[in-house]
Amino acid sequence: MILSLSLLGATLLLALGLCVSKSRNMSLEQWSVGGRGFGTMLVFLLLAGEIYTTFTFLGGSGWAYGKGAPAFYIIAYGSIAYIMSYWLLPAIWRRATEWRVVSQPEFFARAYNSRALGTVVALVSVIALIPYLVLQLKGLGIIVSESSYGAISNSVAIMIGTSAVVIYVVLAGIHGSAMTAAIKDVLVLVVVVGLGIALPFTLHGGIGPMFETIARERPDFLTLPATGLSPSWFVSTVLLTVCGFYMWPHTFGSVFSARDARVFKRNAVLMPLYQLILLFVFFVGFAALLSVPGLEGSDADLALLRITRETYGPLVVGIVGSAGLLTALVPGSMILMATATLLARTIKPTIDGVGGATITFARWLVPLVAGVALIFTFRGGDTLVTLLLMGYALVTQLFPSLLAALWPAMRVTAAGAMSGILAGVAVVGGVTLSGTTAATLFPSWPPYITDINIGVLALFVNVTTMFAVSRFARQPAFTPQPV
Amino acid sequence: MSDSAAATRWWRWLALVPAAAILAAPFVANRVEPLIFGLPFLLAFITGWVLATSAIMALVFALDERADARAMRLRAAHTGPRA
Numbered sequence A: 001m002i003l004s005l006s007l008l009g010a011t012l013l014l015a016l017g018l019c020v021s022k023s024r025n026m027s028l029e030q031w032s033v034g035g036r037g038f039g040t041m042l043v044f045l046l047l048a049g050e051i052y053t054t055f056t057f058l059g060g061s062g063w064a065y066g067k068g069a070p071a072f073y074i075i076a077y078g079s080i081a082y083i084m085s086y087w088l089l090p091a092i093w094r095r096a097t098e099w100r101v102v103s104q105p106e107f108f109a110r111a112y113n114s115r116a117l118g119t120v121v122a123l124v125s126v127i128a129l130i131p132y133l134v135l136q137l138k139g140l141g142i143i144v145s146e147s148s149y150g151a152i153s154n155s156v157a158i159m160i161g162t163s164a165v166v167i168y169v170v171l172a173g174i175h176g177s178a179m180t181a182a183i184k185d186v187l188v189l190v191v192v193v194g195l196g197i198a199l200p201f202t203l204h205g206g207i208g209p210m211f212e213t214i215a216r217e218r219p220d221f222l223t224l225p226a227t228g229l230s231p232s233w234f235v236s237t238v239l240l241t242v243c244g245f246y247m248w249p250h251t252f253g254s255v256f257s258a259r260d261a262r263v264f265k266r267n268a269v270l271m272p273l274y275q276l277i278l279l280f281v282f283f284v285g286f287a288a289l290l291s292v293p294g295l296e297g298s299d300a301d302l303a304l305l306r307i308t309r310e311t312y313g314p315l316v317v318g319i320v321g322s323a324g325l326l327t328a329l330v331p332g333s334m335i336l337m338a339t340a341t342l343l344a345r346t347i348k349p350t351i352d353g354v355g356g357a358t359i360t361f362a363r364w365l366v367p368l369v370a371g372v373a374l375i376f377t378f379r380g381g382d383t384l385v386t387l388l389l390m391g392y393a394l395v396t397q398l399f400p401s402l403l404a405a406l407w408p409a410m411r412v413t414a415a416g417a418m419s420g421i422l423a424g425v426a427v428v429g430g431v432t433l434s435g436t437t438a439a440t441l442f443p444s445w446p447p448y449i450t451d452i453n454i455g456v457l458a459l460f461v462n463v464t465t466m467f468a469v470s471r472f473a474r475q476p477a478f479t480p481q482p483v
Numbered sequence B: 001m002s003d004s005a006a007a008t009r010w011w012r013w014l015a016l017v018p019a020a021a022i023l024a025a026p027f028v029a030n031r032v033e034p035l036i037f038g039l040p041f042l043l044a045f046i047t048g049w050v051l052a053t054s055a056i057m058a059l060v061f062a063l064d065e066r067a068d069a070r071a072m073r074l075r076a077a078h079t080g081p082r083a
Helices: A002-021 A040-050 A054-066 A069-099 A104-112 A115-147 A154-172 A178-204 A207-217 A231-245 A249-256 A262-275 A278-291 A297-311 A314-347 A356-379 A384-406 A414-434 A454-472 B002-007 B010-028 B041-079
Strands: none
Touching: A002 A314, A054 A069, A054 A115, A054 A278, A054 A297, A054 A314, A054 A384, A069 A104, A069 A231, A069 A249, A069 A262, A069 A278, A069 A384, A069 B010, A069 B041, A104 A115, A104 A249, A104 A314, A104 A384, A104 A414, A115 A154, A115 A297, A115 A314, A115 A356, A115 A384, A115 A414, A154 A314, A154 A356, A178 A207, A178 A278, A178 A297, A178 A314, A207 A278, A231 A384, A231 A454, A231 B010, A249 A314, A262 B041, A278 A297, A278 B041, A297 A314, A314 A356, A384 A414, A384 A454, A414 A454, B010 B041
16 A cells, blocks of 8 residues: 555656656647657557546446446547548648637637637637546546555545646646656556456456356346447437547647648548557456446446456556556646636637736636536546536537538528527536436437437537527628618 | 549548448447457447548548649649740
8 A cells, every 4th residue: 555655646746846847848739649749659659548538547447347338439439530530620720720720719719700709619618628627536536545545535535636736737837748748648558458458367368258258147238238328329429429529629729730731631540540449448347347346336437446456466556546647637737727728818818829928817717727626526426438428518519610610601600600509508508407318308209219318409409509590690791781 | 623623532432431330330230249359249340440440541541642642743734834
């Protein structure tokens, strides 16, 4: 226990130390794309490791453990999103370059010639980033309390973790440390691939025999169920996630930092392969299903760390915990800073670009945003995957207006785009807060309809409102005046 | 000219194949048996199509690059004498 704790502490200090030294800084955009000036081989490793956030590390294994086959949606959506990116990202890039815009709200504001729309987009992003941040904080709590063998309780761990993230962000400023991110990428890659191979072999005689045992003991676990997380749920969730994939401020933002449009096409070829790294996370979850059964509900997220604890000594637990700590700390700090910057620019739009005043103001907002996230974190209950899907449902609402901006023939106006986004967000909010599903709304409908992800309903309301308002509330300026 | 160039890029439709296959997976491959390389059939099916996505996008990219190069040569040939 002392050993694993001191490893965790050392990792934290190293991360903080590296960002103070500021040897190499990077922006949020650079974090989600390779451009950090490392060699080709290292970049390959880094991109592979980058797939792993707290979500994939704990949430992916947790869902494989708790739900089985529905977790496979995580490798399914990436491929389709990358296919889409081959045409979508160059189209965004060309306009952004022509308009000289460098952020998502600016892009929308310029495309629709409406500053108000830019503000709405920024606010939606901020609201969507909160569950994403809560996810990292929850993960942080789980990692620290599990790797300390329970010596540090979950809530104390979350408090310490959040303070660490806040300090990290305030020290590192608007940039994170590229070196910390690189260490995280390599460490987590080694840990997950290592565990994903070692656990099935040491505990269950190999990956094939492990699945044979699961097929025998839990035959329903390796296929999608007929109701609930059924095929309709799978397809609708994959499509929804694909629509939201590039709508996050950081994924959208990564478009602007590219040198030319061919980069996106080459990425569309390579990136699907990286998704396969997630298979190892599933192997860990399935190995845990057989060896440490009984974690219910959101406790399923503990699966990876619990099986590590049961199988190996404190040294391995400490290393795995350190990798986990970094997967929460690096993206967590980036998200926190992005949220604060978005807020700062929205509240004080007069301050242009990345001027010093915005950054100072953004830093003041960091503890505030962290505080809000903390409140939601302690409200508890949701698994990491549920939180991510909530963020996706929100951020996806920007997708129809983006497509309309790229495709002027759709004749969508600023008012239409704004009403569509707001209507969609209102549906997501209402549904999330009241815990509604399609099954509770339409109990008599067959499951293949009611299992459809409720986010699709929000998207439908969004698109309908967008077209209706664009058509019927056309501003006088757009219609020719009769003489 | 760019319109006719886009129209002849039939290979772009190939990209729909892996996307459709992955979305169809729960309906056509929702089985455990047979295990392939030790993976349950549904997982193996999705994994196989993720690999295929990469291969197909590589093909689309290569064909696009070739067509772009040809279009560039044509344009150079057209504008060449005038310049």
